[in-house]
Amino acid sequence: KDFIIIAIDGGAAAGKSSTSRALSSRFNLMHVDTGSFYRATTVKLLEAGVPAEAGDALNAGLANLELGTYIDENSAYIVVNDWIPDESIRSEEVNANVSHYAAIPELRKFLFDYQREQATIAQEEGFAGLVMEGRDIGSVIFPDADLRLYLYADPAKRAARRAAEGLADSIEKRDAMDANRKTAPLSVPEGATLVDSSELTLEEVVEHVSGLVENAY
Ligand code: C5P
Numbered sequence: 001k002d003f004i005i006i007a008i009d010g011g012a013a014a015g016k017s018s019t020s021r022a023l024s025s026r027f028n029l030m031h032v033d034t035g036s037f038y039r040a041t042t043v044k045l046l047e048a049g050v051p052a053e054a055g056d057a058l059n060a061g062l063a064n065l066e067l068g069t070y071i072d073e074n075s076a077y078i079v080v081n082d083w084i085p086d087e088s089i090r091s092e093e094v095n096a097n098v099s100h101y102a103a104i105p106e107l108r109k110f111l112f113d114y115q116r117e118q119a120t121i122a123q124e125e126g127f128a129g130l131v132m133e134g135r136d137i138g139s140v141i142f143p144d145a146d147l148r149l150y151l152y153a154d155p156a157k158r159a160a161r162r163a164a165e166g167l168a169d170s171i172e173k174r175d176a177m178d179a180n181r182k183t184a185p186l187s188v189p190e191g192a193t194l195v196d197s198s199e200l201t202l203e204e205v206v207e208h209v210s211g212l213v214e215n216a217y
């Protein structure tokens with residue numbers, strides 16, 4: 001294949017970003033972290049005082065957001081009204097609010113086409129493929145992906161990872177909200193390969209997953 005799409009889903013702090021980044025440089029794939037899309041949107045809606053519920057205020061808030069894409073090395077980043085999101089999208093306030101916004105169908109619809117467009121951008125930019133991480137990539141955004149992975153790590157491992165980052169983040173609460181919402185819930189996509197990283201180092205996960213990528217070509 002001259003272009004492959006890899007979908008990586010899983011709960012918070014399951015190791016999706018590190019794994020995706022490693023794959024992107026190894027296979028020359030464009031890396032896209034869709035969690036950052038929901039986080040950046042959350043920052044903008046909080047800023048505008050738009051509550052996390054469907055309705056006119058939300059629709060108006062979304063209509064005011066213009067999305068662009070910025071590419072740096074192997075990753076594509078969202079740009080919102082000319083703002084390139086920084087570390088502020090990982091604040092405790094955003095951690096506490098993002099799943100509430102992400103549960104709103106209108107907001108997910110707002111980001112749907114934009115996420116699909118990333119494949120076209122990756123092709124235009126000459127990448128060999130796209131590796132996209134999130135919660136509903138293999139189930140909703142790219143159900144036809146060449147490889148669908150579901151990363152899992154036991155709760156103690158995940159809590160330790162977040163603690164090392166020094167940020168309060170109730171990952172189990174977020175996972176519960178993400179898994180129980182009606183629209184595009186966090187779930188193991190059909191045909192996905194489950195990867196349990198609890199007992200593995202990042203290098204071991206990447207080794208294992210790279211074998212799966214090679215078979216997907
Ligand atoms: O991946 P990250 O933990 O940064 O994602 C933040 C939040 O964005 C998730 O907890 C979830 O509510 C939402 N999200 C989503 N669908 C995606 C990616 C993220 O609902 N594809």
